[in-house]
C-alpha cells in the first residue's frame with residue numbers, strides 16, 4: 001500500500017505571526033553549512049553570527065550555533081541574529097543553515113518528527129510526494145551533518161587550540177630581553193579602574 005503523507009506544511013514567511021523558526025532556542029550550524037557558505041562566498045559575512053557552544057556537562061559535545069539578539073519589540077525575548085524584525089524575515093534566506101531549510105521536520109536516525117508543534121505553517125497547504133521526499137532528504141542530511149559535526153568539531157577545536165598555544169609559546173621564546181622586561185612591567189601594573197563621575201562633573205561634550 002502506498003505511504004500516505006501526513007506531513008502538511010507551508011512556510012508562511014513574512015505573514016508568520018509567531019516568528020516560529022526565529023525564536024527556536026538553538027539554531028544548529030554544521031560543518032557542511034560552513035563549507036556551503038565558503039563555496040558561495042558568504043562565509044565571512046555569516047561567520048560573525050556563529051558561535052561555538054562549549055559543553056555544559058560531560059555528556060555534551062562542542063557544537064556550533066547561530067547567535068541570538070534581543071527583540072526590539074520585546075527585549076525579554078531573543079531571536080536568531082539573522083532575523084530582520086522590520087521585514088519579519090531572514091536576512092540570509094537563500095543561504096540559511098540546513099537546520100532552517102529542514103525546519104520543522106527532523107530526523108533522529110529512526111523516525112521523522114516535528115521539532116515544533118507551534119509552527120503555524122504545520123498543517124497548511126498540500127505536500128506533494130516529491131515535496132515530502134525533499135523535506136525528508138533535508139532532515140536526513142541535517143541529521144547526518146549534525147553527527148559529522150559532533151564527531152569532527154572537538155578534533156578541529158583541539159587542532160586550532162594546539163596551533164594557537166604553539167604560536168604563543170614560540171612568540172614568548174622569541175621575545176627580546178627588552179620586550180620581556182616591558183611585558184613583566186605591564187603584567188605587574190595594577191589594573192586601572194575608571195572612576196564614576198561625581199554628580200557635579202559634566203559628562204556631556
Ligand code: SF4
Nearest residue numbers: 022080082083090100
Ligand atoms: S537563519 Fe534565517 S531562517 Fe534560520 S532561524 Fe535565523 S532568521 Fe530564521
